[in-house]
Amino acid sequence: MAMTRKQRRLTLIAAAGAVLVVAVGLLLFAMSNRLTFFQSPSDIVALAPPPTDRIRLGGMVEEGTVVKDPDGTVRFSVTDFSATIPVVYHGLVPDLFAEGKGVVTEGHVGADGIFAADTVLARHDENYMPPEVARSMENAPSLPPAGAAPLASATP
DSSP states (O other): OOOOHHHHHHHHHHHHHHHHHHHHHHHHHHHTTTOOOEEOHHHHHHHOOOTTOOEEEEEEEOTTOOEEOTTSEEEEEEEOSSOEEEEEEESOOOTTOOTTSEEEEEEEEOTTSOEEEEEEEEOSSTTOOOHHHHHHHHHSSOOOOTTOOOSOOOOO
């Protein structure tokens, strides 16, 4: 028995929908290993993620911690004023990167507790701060005065 025009149309729509669902499912599965979520220094100290996990670390560049080596290595600490994580990055940092400014880095936390960054992102203008960093800082017990040491540190 031959299908009516309406049945053929519904079959075609159902097949296209099934193909679309499978394509979206495969896309999400493929991207699941590449997704990185923002974490504050306090989150990293509390959760101690394994060195195999790629994460984003965000906060403020701690005053007095930026050291630029001649070989292109930049060492600095990221703080949320509750905890501090030391960071090592090989490469050029953005022009807006500076002490006391917001930063988001991507990379891995080593077994030694040092964050090995492969990407450093700086804020865009005077008023910009990543929303996650702003929320993290709002939840901090209290902001220390400029230049004061953080309350806790992940450095050895």
